[in-house]
Amino acid sequence: MEDRADPDTPSRLYALSPATGAPRQIGTPDAGVSLAERSGDLLHLEQGDHDSFDYTDLLFLSPDGRPARRVKLPEGLSAQQTRPTLVGDTLYFVRQNGEVTAVTTAGKRLWSEATGVEWLGSPVVSGRRNALYLATAAGRVVALDREDGRVPWRGKARTDPGGVPAELTLSGDALTTVYGYDTVEAAGTDVSRVSRAG
Structure with a gap:
């Protein structure tokens, strides 16, 4: 409290x-x-x-x-950014300009990466793929490697931008993106196929 x-x-x-x-x-x-x-x-x-x-x-x-x-x-x-996300011993900071920074709870900066995609929401994490997934209000998804912040792939925007960043849910390799401004939409991505293609 x-x-x-x-x-x-x-x-x-x-x-x-x-x-x-x-x-x-x-x-x-x-x-x-x-x-x-x-x-x-x-x-x-x-x-x-x-x-x-x-x-x-x-x-x-x-x-x-x-x-x-x-x-x-x-x-x-x-x-002045998306609420930081804590995963295990790592904090992920997401700036409005699309830069993502990983810092340990001991205060050590692990990496900082410019994703090239602005206005990303909070990440979800795949332990299986050792990846972070973030999305915009337009439903565009970006994947980052948790080890070094490298961007193996970026999706395309699915709708006109607007509203709040998309909400992501990850179950196994199924990534669901809920997004939209006037109309709420949802899209699914098999991250195992995208990872192999990227």
Whole structure:
């Protein structure tokens, strides 16, 4: 639970007791975004100050009162973009210009790649293909190699651009893209065939 009544004061994060619902304050991070619970800690990306448009730190906040652990992030991770995605020990940052950056939860930049496709949404991940898949509001899909960010293939736009980035669902090698502005459409891709062709 987050309390952000006054933008000039740090937000307060609380953990609620499962038994009683009683709140316990676990941290007062600066502006940013809370990502996920991992190994008992809440991961929070901090922006540093109100004028900053970059994420500066990754906080590990413990609900049992242990001191927060802070990891410094590489420079240039803009907060003006799609919500970062955490997969295992890797954070994926997607900029509006189509650049995707992978950073470990230890603060190490793994790679940064310009995809050539703007306004991508959050990625889905294939462990089987060791790939990321991202899509635009027009239903265009881009694949990236998780090891080095290389782009093995890009699809074509399926409709006029507009609206929010497409939503992706991956089941095995079946990638479903739901997209559209005035009309919602869906398309399927067999990523095993596209990967072999690319």
